Every structure is written in C-alpha cells, then in structure tokens.
Amino acid sequence: xxxxxxxxxxxxxxxxxxxxxxxxxxxxxxxxxxxxxxxxxxxxxxxxxxxxxxxxxxxxxxxxxxxxxxxxxxxxxxxxxxxxxxxxxxxxxxxxxxxxxxx
Amino acid sequence: xxxxxxxxxxxxxxxxxxxxxxxxxxxxxxxxxxxxxxxxxxxxxxxxxxxxxxxxxxxxxxxxxxxxxxxxxxxxxxxxxxxxxxxxxxxxxxxxxxxxxxxxxxxxxxxxxxxxxxxxxxxxxxxxxxxxxxxxxxxxxxxxxxxxxxxxxxxxx
Numbered sequence: 001x002x003x004x005x006x007x008x009x010x011x012x013x014x015x016x017x018x019x020x021x022x023x024x025x026x027x028x029x030x031x032x033x034x035x036x037x038x039x040x041x042x043x044x045x046x047x048x049x050x051x052x053x054x055x056x057x058x059x060x061x062x063x064x065x066x067x068x069x070x071x072x073x074x075x076x077x078x079x080x081x082x083x084x085x086x087x088x089x090x091x092x093x094x095x096x097x098x099x100x101x102x103x
Numbered sequence: 104x105x106x107x108x109x110x111x112x113x114x115x116x117x118x119x120x121x122x123x124x125x126x127x128x129x130x131x132x133x134x135x136x137x138x139x140x141x142x143x144x145x146x147x148x149x150x151x152x153x154x155x156x157x158x159x160x161x162x163x164x165x166x167x168x169x170x171x172x173x174x175x176x177x178x179x180x181x182x183x184x185x186x187x188x189x190x191x192x193x194x195x196x197x198x199x200x201x202x203x204x205x206x207x208x209x210x211x212x213x214x215x216x217x218x219x220x221x222x223x224x225x226x227x228x229x230x231x232x233x234x235x236x237x238x239x240x241x242x243x244x245x246x247x248x249x250x251x252x253x254x255x256x257x258x259x260x
Contacts, residue, residue: 014219027227029205045140056215059222062145064201064209066182066225077217 004098008084015078015102017049017057019071019086027063047071047088051078051102078102145208150200150235153208157198158239169247171236172223180228180253189220191240197222198239202248203232228253 003022008015021044028041047059056075078084080102087097147153154161172186187197197220198211209226220238228234233248 051217054216056218058213058215059224060140060145060211060213062206062209064204064206064227066227070184070223070225072186072221072223073212073214074219074221075215075217076219 002098003096004086004088006084006086006098006100008078008100008102010078010080010102013076014074015076015084016074017072017084017086019047019049021047021069021071021088021096023067023069023088023090025063025065025067025069042090042092044069044088044090047086049073049084049086051075051084052082053085141211144211146206147208148206150202150207153200153206154198154237154244157208157211158196158237158244160244163237163244163246166238166245166247169236169238169245171234171247171249173234173249173251175250176252176254177228178254180230180255182225183228183234183251183253184223184225185234186223187221187236187238189236189238189240189245191220191238191245193241194218194220195239196237198237199224199226200235200237201226201228201232202235204229 004019006019008017023044024042026039026042030039032039041063043063044061049057057073082102083099084102085097085099087095089095141157144153144156147156151161169189173183177183185199194214196211196213199209200207201209210224212222228251231252233250235246235248238245
C-alpha cells in the first residue's frame, strides 16, 4: 500500500518537491474515546529524500507534526528524468518509500 | 600443524578486522542517520533545552531575513501550516518550534547539497504561542518568530 504521494517539479534550475504521507502521527497523549486508554505514540521520526542516491534532505520529526503529514522543500541541481526517492521510518520501525521522476 | 592453524586464525581475524573498520568508517551503514534520532531534543520541555540537545547550543541571533508563513489565527491547532524561507547560504538545518507545546521542538530539517532555504509542513499546536524558526547556517544560528493564535488546541484529547 502506497502511503506516499509525491511530486517533484522542475522550474528553471529549481526543483520543488511536495509530498503527502498517510500516517496517524499519534502523540501518545490522546485517549481513545471508547476504551478511555491512551493511544500509544506512533509517529514518523525520519524522512529521507535522495536524488539519484544522493541525500538532499533529511527531516527529523517529533509527534507534533500533523496527522497525514505534508512536506515541501526546494533544491537545485536536478534534471528532468532524475530519480527522486523519498522514504520514511516511524517509531515502531515501520517504513515506506517511493520513487518518482523529476518533471 | 599448529602453525598452520595459527596462520588461518590470523588471516581470519585480519579479514574480520577489515570489515569492522569498514563499518566504523560508515561504508557499510548508509542509514547511520537513523540511529541518530535525537529523542532528548524532541522530549525536551523548553525551547532552550531542546536546542541544546539538538544543536549543542541555544545562542541565536534574531534575523528579519527569515520569513515564517503561518496563519495569524489557526482555528484548528491540529493542523497549522508553517513555511519557513531563509536566504542564507550554506544552510545546515531549519528547525520549527512551537514555543508553548509540551515538547516545543516539532521538526528539524537537515538540508543536503543543493537544497534551498525553504521548508513547509503542517504542525500541531496545543495553544496560542510563538512559532519559532531556527536556521543554522555556516555554524551560526539565526531565529525568527511569529505568533499564531490557536482557538482549538491540537495536542490533547
């Protein structure tokens, strides 16, 4: 199941990456309304983004990043057709990744 | 015979030593950063201690060049869009901090080669507070802040 939607758009020499990840981002402070118990913390800790295998951005996140996180950043040095890979890892060790072409 | 065994033993240990050296040099562990998730920084209860844990210092200089785009009033504290733009060259990290959250540090972005001084994301805010952007560039730290009024908090239940 793909949990990531990503777009990398080249304009001039600048590439803008926008990504949307499906993830609950539970803080560990919220109670389950049915059981009254705390929902355990479950959040993405690290997002990596690499262009043709070279890291361009690493995001370290705490639980205060919103549910279904959105992320955008810009970088220079990409050509159309280059491969951009984005991957995430959460505090339970779950992970996912996606590859896209710069367009 | 004894000498033969000794030779093979030595060969084996040299080979193992080479692998160990490669691991410690970072050649075989491309995901070293993963182990470095700074839990102390994300669990810190104050802005200063979070920055101390993350960067080793909280000595910052206010900079009006950093711009923070966030709403003046956020109706829903669970989703507050925040964008940070910084014009400095050689930016190392951009951190986003919600000053009055129980754990103020929300996100830190390490920028690699070629990355521009811009990040955008959405954060949770417990109550009305300043959103602080801390930009580390060329070994110095710069900060800017913007107040966001929160009508419904997004951290508790």
